[in-house]
Amino acid sequence: MITSIEELQELAQIKKSQNDANPREIEIDMTSNFYTKQTRIVLENEGIIDPEDIEDYIAHDGYIPLFKVLDEMSPKDVIEELKISGLRGRGGGGYPAGLKWESVSKVQSEQKYIICNGDEGDPGAFMDRAVMESDPHRVLEGMAIAGFACGADKGYIYIRAEYPIAVKRLTRAIKQATKLGILGQNIAQSGFGFTIEIRLGAGAFVCGEGTALIASIEGGRGHPRQKPPHLSDHGLWGKPTILNNVETFANIAPIIKNGGEWFKSIGTQNSSGTKVFALSGHIKNTGLVEVPMGTTLRELVYDIGGGVEDGRKFKAIQSGGPSGGCIPEHLLDLEVDYESLKEVDSIMGSGGLIVMDDSSNMVEIARFFMDFCANESCGKCTPCRVGTTQLTGLLDKFIAKEATKHDFTLLKEMCLVVKSTSLCGLGQTAPNPVLSTIKYFEDEYLAGICDD
Amino acid sequence: MSTATDDRYNALEKIIKKLGYEKNALLEVLHNAQGIFGYLGLDTLKFIAKRLQLPYSKVYGVATFYSNFRLKPKGRHNIVVCAGTACHIKGADKILQKIEQRYGIKAGETTSDEALSLLTARCVGTCSIAPVIVFDEDIKANVSLENPLCDIEESIK
Ligand SMILES: Cc1cc2nc3c(=O)[nH]c(=O)nc-3n(C[C@H](O)[C@H](O)[C@H](O)COP(=O)(O)O)c2cc1C
Ligand code: SF4
Ligand code: FES
Numbered sequence: 001m002i003t004s005i006e007e008l009q010e011l012a013q014i015k016k017s018q019n020d021a022n023p024r025e026i027e028i029d030m031t032s033n034f035y036t037k038q039t040r041i042v043l044e045n046e047g048i049i050d051p052e053d054i055e056d057y058i059a060h061d062g063y064i065p066l067f068k069v070l071d072e073m074s075p076k077d078v079i080e081e082l083k084i085s086g087l088r089g090r091g092g093g094g095y096p097a098g099l100k101w102e103s104v105s106k107v108q109s110e111q112k113y114i115i116c117n118g119d120e121g122d123p124g125a126f127m128d129r130a131v132m133e134s135d136p137h138r139v140l141e142g143m144a145i146a147g148f149a150c151g152a153d154k155g156y157i158y159i160r161a162e163y164p165i166a167v168k169r170l171t172r173a174i175k176q177a178t179k180l181g182i183l184g185q186n187i188a189q190s191g192f193g194f195t196i197e198i199r200l201g202a203g204a205f206v207c208g209e210g211t212a213l214i215a216s217i218e219g220g221r222g223h224p225r226q227k228p229p230h231l232s233d234h235g236l237w238g239k240p241t242i243l244n245n246v247e248t249f250a251n252i253a254p255i256i257k258n259g260g261e262w263f264k265s266i267g268t269q270n271s272s273g274t275k276v277f278a279l280s281g282h283i284k285n286t287g288l289v290e291v292p293m294g295t296t297l298r299e300l301v302y303d304i305g306g307g308v309e310d311g312r313k314f315k316a317i318q319s320g321g322p323s324g325g326c327i328p329e330h331l332l333d334l335e336v337d338y339e340s341l342k343e344v345d346s347i348m349g350s351g352g353l354i355v356m357d358d359s360s361n362m363v364e365i366a367r368f369f370m371d372f373c374a375n376e377s378c379g380k381c382t383p384c385r386v387g388t389t390q391l392t393g394l395l396d397k398f399i400a401k402e403a404t405k406h407d408f409t410l411l412k413e414m415c416l417v418v419k420s421t422s423l424c425g426l427g428q429t430a431p432n433p434v435l436s437t438i439k440y441f442e443d444e445y446l447a448g449i450c451d452d
Numbered sequence: 453m454s455t456a457t458d459d460r461y462n463a464l465e466k467i468i469k470k471l472g473y474e475k476n477a478l479l480e481v482l483h484n485a486q487g488i489f490g491y492l493g494l495d496t497l498k499f500i501a502k503r504l505q506l507p508y509s510k511v512y513g514v515a516t517f518y519s520n521f522r523l524k525p526k527g528r529h530n531i532v533v534c535a536g537t538a539c540h541i542k543g544a545d546k547i548l549q550k551i552e553q554r555y556g557i558k559a560g561e562t563t564s565d566e567a568l569s570l571l572t573a574r575c576v577g578t579c580s581i582a583p584v585i586v587f588d589e590d591i592k593a594n595v596s597l598e599n600p601l602c603d604i605e606e607s608i609k
Binding site: 121122123124129163200201202203205219220221222279280281286287318321354356360369372376378 | 474475477478479480482510513514518519520535537538541542573574575576577578579580581582
């Protein structure tokens, strides 16, 4: 059992000297452009520590921020630091984490909950998986700090069942931390206690949405509900609840360790820190990259990604998954942050970036996402349940080159109806890929119209 | 077989007991039941409804809402074709078509000799090596569009 920061530091020292005596082989070539262009905060330990050994995490300064919080800071101090940092939620919406925590900390309640959203539903994104698998303790530490700041003593991690290794490593991490007294009752004799349990998803994209996720943890169908009431008042079992994404929690310990000002100095004015992107598609270097907010798409695609594969021509880059958009070549110098992506009718989303070469058909890509949303629609509200299916059918007509001019008008109108009348984020954003491809690649739609 | 003499039901009963017969542990119970039986048969769902004192309609509704739950037994082998975005633009639909043609089944079905079940996934989280299929537990990277089954066809019996 570790009961003080001194004991933790002592353990870190012992493990450090053991590590120095038997250095782990690190297989990555840190000198290539792929790495030198990156700034690693969230992924700083990826591939460097042994994710199954809590001592290795501690030897890399792990849990020292948590103990520092318990020793020296008040919940208010933590929230203040977080507000200074400007950290915004990495799960898609970009809501300031400090404000979210503050509102829950102010609510009076006997019981509050912290939930980590590890559902990672966007097809083409795998950042959260990497964090959970390569550095699970970092997530637990972020959650425990959230618990302290908001007055919650219980946390849940909701993970998709498709990630068995992440489940295994997090389960192990929770056990190890509990055994050392880093989780559990009265951590570091501070009077603060925090426990964490894992809940498995079962393959429903909509369960990434906050209210649906909670319905799922409560054992029911993952149907979203109308907001308000917001989770900060009425969350899990009706209690005030913080829901943050895996990557959001992974940023907490570094912010406590280095200070909010440090974090604020990285990235852009309104989007501080780094973002992990999953680069994939028709690109030479695929994989996870972590760069400061404000890095341009061109740097991501060409300097880090090595450009389009097989010598083909770049056509578009898709960001934000089924709620996002396709960004064309002339916008490649865009400095990526929450606002700039919105301005070009896409979104940050969770960080999937999919490069498409000139062989890709944009109407077909739009149809792919619409079909995805139609399949994943929970069916609770009509505009989404019926609208996404109708839209898929309309897009089919364009692909078959059998659409009429009227179909094109109908397509655009229906997109707006589904967007403005659906109950939850799934339906509200489902038309985005269609609208963005119409904006930038309208000629491909026009080519599908046969009654000119 | 009656539920009382079937060891698998005893195992399930133990788990339900451990979870305190909690109604809100339904998803956990379903995950466990699928682990024990390989799928969720109607009898199993009825058993769970009874033990958790939930309406059968609720249990059935939850089991069918989530795509990871199977109401039919699966084959001896499993192929999951990833149909996520990264795999899609690398030709996942062609892979799926080839396998569907080869075995005469559609995604979501099992061959009549129960040798193979074919499934699709939203993304298996390894997009950098797309297109990907998962054969039983193994992830196959950069699958060939022409011959997606080249090194596994032998093992499907
Ligand atoms: C349909 C839908 C799916 C979502 N899927 C996820 C997801 O897989 N992971 C995630 O972190 N957030 C997801 N979100 C966003 C969450 O609802 C929520 O905003 C987020 O987890 C809050 O955490 P953050 O503030 O740290 O980003 C989804 C939202 C919607 C509408
Ligand atoms: S918008 Fe779609 S997913 Fe959301 S509640 Fe309505 S039907 Fe369900
Ligand atoms: S899209 Fe296939 S692994 Fe992610």
